[in-house]
Ligand SMILES: Cc1cc2nc3c(=O)[nH]c(=O)nc-3n(C[C@H](O)[C@H](O)[C@H](O)COP(=O)(O)OP(=O)(O)OC[C@H]3O[C@@H](n4cnc5c(N)ncnc54)[C@H](O)[C@@H]3O)c2cc1C
């Protein structure tokens with residue numbers, strides 16, 4: 001058994017762990033990185049990257065099929081297995097950035113083993129014991145498989161297997177109408193599968209309902225069957241037919257089944273009690289500083305509870321580098337975290353939704369809104385579905401919702417504004433090139449000032465006075 005002494009031991013080489021390791025080693029710390037499975041974690045192998053690649057294949061098929069701008073559409077004849085080749089090729093192109101070789105080249109000691117705590121200051125990984133000044137738990141999450149009766153008797157997919165499936169599902173049943181369910185529903189529908197989504201509550205229920213309704217309407221128009229209030233209670237299967245029965249007795253049959261009902265954090269095999277690290281089903285118990293109940297141990301990313309996104313894991317890494325390397329205090333904020341669901345139209349959010357803003361700020365909230373339908377670039381490119389809605393309190397945005405083409409790109413302006421506590425005037429003063437979809441953000445900012453400028457008797461009085469008595 002080898003004893004390895006180091007400054008920082010990072011457990012998990014996904015988005016969070018890799019960011020911590022890269023940052024710390026480049027600033028001169030000695031870093032050991034443990035990974036028991038695939039370098040790059042969920043995002044690269046089973047999450048963001050393959051899902052966006054498959055959505056891109058579906059998007060291409062959809063655009064080819066649609067007649068537009070005087071150009072005829074034609075049968076795209078999507079080849080599901082070839083779309084999966086595209087997914088694999090994208091992963092392989094990005095893979096070197098997250099590879100063991102790259103991190104070893106930077107000076108990180110990478111050990112390809114699962115780690116578990118054996119004391120407050122030591123982790124065991126295979127035959128090695130790592131003694132470190134600081135530990136970072138970055139073990140992420142895995143698909144939650146609900147205890148639905150009969151599920152273990154059928155072949156079902158999760159995000160960990162669906163991207164390897166090569167035969168096109170004739171009829172994909174998806175349990176769960178969250179971001180995974182909706183992205184996979186649209187990708188598969190556009191690649192030629194029949195798709196049914198069974199959602200126990202409201203589909204896209206964590207998003208602004210007005211924006212979610214636009215996405216759901218589009219998916220339904222494309223032929224995705226979305227059944228809300230349909231909690232899956234029983235699954236059975238015979239001869240390639242999978243049957244799902246819901247709590248209220250309805251029954252659905254399909255050829256393939258995808259489970260997308262949320263995530264389970266990876267804490268169970270870490271022996272956290274041996275390190276005095278408290279946790280619950282939501283993740284490792286951490287404060288704003290992402291430190292656990294053992295001050296030497298931090299948690300980042302999905303396993304730290306809270307929003308589960310790659311950019312959050314990266315942000316967490318940046319937050320803990322300060323105290324770990326420089327002994328400076330740092331706190332993680334949550335008010336400026338954006339997210340996007342990459343259906344078409346896309347749905348993006350940063351800060352508070354309208355409902356949350358009204359709950360927190362009551363009458364002080366002003367809703368500034370602009371529609372894609374009035375955006376000239378949107379009109380020219382037939383991308384007129386959607387809106388930008390900004391929740392404003394005392395002249396500053398506290399949240400923004402965008403549904404429409406490139407919402408994930410467009411939300412950046414509001415992320416910047418909220419992160420830096422900018423006023424609405426900062427966005428209104430921005431000049432955007434004409435004609436761009438980005439003008440819709442500026443129009444939303446202007447919508448905040450319009451009533452103040454154009455409906456104000458005082459402004460009218462001042463203008464009248466200057467026109468009559470001002471210098472020529
Ligand atoms: C289908 C899907 C699509 C998604 N799309 C997006 C998206 O578009 N945008 C976005 O921002 N987010 C997206 N996400 C979420 C994103 O993938 C996660 O938030 C992100 O991967 C979390 O990073 P992490 O470092 O916390 O964990 P992970 O990426 O899960 O990495 C954790 C790593 O730790 C390893 N590990 C676990 N236990 C141990 C141990 N004991 N010892 C050593 N290693 C261990 C695991 O093998 C894994 O490699 C998506 C997720 C899914 C499932």
Ligand SMILES: NC(=O)c1ccc[n+]([C@@H]2O[C@H](COP(=O)([O-])OP(=O)(O)OC[C@H]3O[C@@H](n4cnc5c(N)ncnc54)[C@H](O)[C@@H]3O)[C@@H](O)[C@H]2O)c1
Nearest residue numbers: 176177178179180181199200231232260261262308340341
């Ligand atoms: N574009 C992105 O950034 C992106 C994409 C995919 C996933 N993700 C991340 O992955 C996480 C997990 O996504 P998800 O979609 O699996 O989870 P989710 O928790 O967001 O949604 C799961 C849905 O399943 C429903 N559900 C639960 N049990 C059910 C049952 N028995 N029958 C029917 N419906 C049931 C829930 O009501 C919920 O709406 C997301 O929260 C997000 O953090 C992000």
